[in-house]
Amino acid sequence: MSQPKQVNVGVLGATGTVGQRFILLLAAHPFFHTTGLGASPRSAGQPYHRAVRWKQTSPIPSSVRDIVVKECKPEEFADCVVIFSGLDADVAGDIELAFRAAEFAVFSNAKNHRRDPVVPLIVPLVNSSHLSIIPHQRSLHSLQKGFIVTNANCSTTGLVVPLAALEHAFGPLESILVTTLQAISGAGYPGVPSLDIFDNVVPYIGGEEEKMEYETLKILGGLTEDGKSFDLHSNTPLRVSASCNRVPVIEGHTEIVSVRFAQRPPPSPEEVRQALASFTPPGIPEESAKVVCPSAPERAIVVHDVLEVDRPQPRLDRDFQGGAGVNVGRVRECPVLDIKFVLLVNNVALGAATSSIINAEIALEKGVIQV
Numbered sequence: 001m002s003q004p005k006q007v008n009v010g011v012l013g014a015t016g017t018v019g020q021r022f023i024l025l026l027a028a029h030p031f032f033h034t035t036g037l038g039a040s041p042r043s044a045g046q047p048y049h050r051a052v053r054w055k056q057t058s059p060i061p062s063s064v065r066d067i068v069v070k071e072c073k074p075e076e077f078a079d080c081v082v083i084f085s086g087l088d089a090d091v092a093g094d095i096e097l098a099f100r101a102a103e104f105a106v107f108s109n110a111k112n113h114r115r116d117p118v119v120p121l122i123v124p125l126v127n128s129s130h131l132s133i134i135p136h137q138r139s140l141h142s143l144q145k146g147f148i149v150t151n152a153n154c155s156t157t158g159l160v161v162p163l164a165a166l167e168h169a170f171g172p173l174e175s176i177l178v179t180t181l182q183a184i185s186g187a188g189y190p191g192v193p194s195l196d197i198f199d200n201v202v203p204y205i206g207g208e209e210e211k212m213e214y215e216t217l218k219i220l221g222g223l224t225e226d227g228k229s230f231d232l233h234s235n236t237p238l239r240v241s242a243s244c245n246r247v248p249v250i251e252g253h254t255e256i257v258s259v260r261f262a263q264r265p266p267p268s269p270e271e272v273r274q275a276l277a278s279f280t281p282p283g284i285p286e287e288s289a290k291v292v293c294p295s296a297p298e299r300a301i302v303v304h305d306v307l308e309v310d311r312p313q314p315r316l317d318r319d320f321q322g323g324a325g326v327n328v329g330r331v332r333e334c335p336v337l338d339i340k341f342v343l344l345v346n347n348v349a350l351g352a353a354t355s356s357i358i359n360a361e362i363a364l365e366k367g368v369i370q371v
C-alpha cells in the first residue's frame with residue numbers, strides 16, 4: 001500500500017474546543033496539512049496564537065501559530081481540498097452548505113446536517129460504508145467534488161461502537177437504556193458556569209437525549225435498497241431511551257448502558273466481553289490501517305478485566321490510545337434487560353475531532369475525496 005497523497009485542509013471553528021483538538025491532531029498528521037484556519041469575525045485577521053484562548057496541555061503547534069485566521073468564506077480557503085468544521089451550531093448550517101456548494105469535502109462535527117436524508121452520519125469505527133451515498137448527494141446538488149459528511153453527537157459516538165460490536169456478534173438488539181455522565185468540555189468554552197457545575201450534577205442537556213435516540217438508529221441502520229436514503233433500522237426495530245446528565249468532569253463522557261437482545265437465550269457476560277474486545281471496525285483495512293487510517297485506534301474497544309471493578313474512569317482512561325477508542329467495563333447480567341455495562345468515550349477526541357479525521361482518512365482511501 002503506497003503512502004496517500006498530501007492533502008491541504010482547512011479548519012473552521014479553529015479557535016474552539018473541538019477546533020483546538022483538530023489543530024493538535026492535524027499538526028502530527030502524515031498527509032493532512034493545515035493551511036487555512038477560520039473562526040468568527042471577532043477572530044478573523046489575527047494570527048492564530050492571538051485569536052485563540054488555547055486550553056490544551058501542549059503548546060500551540062509552531063506550524064499554525066502565525067497563520068492568520070480568516071472569516072469562514074469558501075474563497076478564503078482556495079488552496080484546501082478538505083474542510084474540517086468545529087463550528088458553533090448557530091452558524092455551522094449555512095457556512096457548511098456554502099463550502100459544499102464551492103466543491104469542498106466538508107467533515108462536520110455540528111448537529112445541523114445530521115438528519116439530512118442524503119448526508120451520512122458516520123462514526124468511523126462503525127458505519128463508514130454509509131459513504132456510498134455521497135455520489136447521490138452530489139448528483140442531487142449538482143456537484144462534482146463537494147459533499148458533507150457529519151460525525152455524531154459525542155455521547156452517541158461512544159454508545160454505537162459497542163452496540164455495533166454486539167449486533168455483529170449476536171444479531172439484532174431490541175432495547176437500549178443509556179444514562180450519560182457528560183463532561184463540561186462537551187458544552188464548549190467557556191461552557192457551563194462554574195457555579196452551576198461545581199459540587200453538582202445537572203440532569204438536563206438540551207436536545208441531547210433526542211439526538212442520541214435518533215442518531216443511534218441512523219448509524220446502526222443500513223441504506224435503503226436503492227442506496228439513496230437511510231432505513232433508520234426499520235427492519236429490526238431498536239428502541240433507545242437516553243437520559244443525559246452534566247457532571248463536574250473536564251473531559252470524557254461516561255455512559256451506563258443496559259441492552260436487551262433479540263436472541264434468546266441472550267449471550268452471557270463473558271461472551272459479550274469477548275465480542276466487544278475482538279471487534280474490528282468494518283471499513284478500516286486491517287493490514288494497512290497504520291498507513292491509510294493513521295488516526296484509528298489499534299483497539300476499537302478496550303474491555304477492562306473483570307478484576308478492574310472500578311473502571312473505566314474518565315481521569316484514568318480518557319487518554320488511552322489518544323482517546324480514539326471506547327473503554328468498556330463492568331459487563332454483567334442485567335436483571336431487567338439482559339446485559340449492562342459502563343463505557344467511556346473521550347468527547348473531544350473520538351467524540352469529535354478524531355472521528356472527523358478518521359472519516360476523512362477513509363474517504364480518501366475510498367476515493368470519495370477527489371484530490
Ligand SMILES: NC(=O)C1=CN([C@@H]2O[C@H](COP(=O)(O)OP(=O)(O)OC[C@H]3O[C@@H](n4cnc5c(N)ncnc54)[C@H](OP(=O)(O)O)[C@@H]3O)[C@@H](O)[C@H]2O)C=CC1
Nearest residue numbers: 013015016017018039040043086088089109110186188189
Ligand atoms: N465539545 C465537544 O465535546 C463536542 C462538540 N461538538 C460540536 O462541535 C462544534 C464546536 O463545538 P465546541 O468546539 O465545543 O464549541 P466552541 O464554542 O468551543 O467553539 C465554537 C467555534 O465556532 C466559532 N464561531 C462562533 N461564531 C462564529 C461565526 N459567526 N462565524 C464563524 N465562526 C464562529 C468560534 O470562533 P470564535 O473563537 O472566533 O468565536 C469557535 O471557533 C459544535 O457544533 C458542537 O456542538 C460535537 C461533539 C463534541
Ligand SMILES: N[C@@H](CC(=O)OP(=O)(O)O)C(=O)O
Nearest residue numbers: 109110111153154182186187
Ligand atoms: N452536547 C454535547 C456536545 C455537542 O456539542 O453535541 P452535538 O454536536 O450533538 O451538538 C455535550 O454537551 O456533551
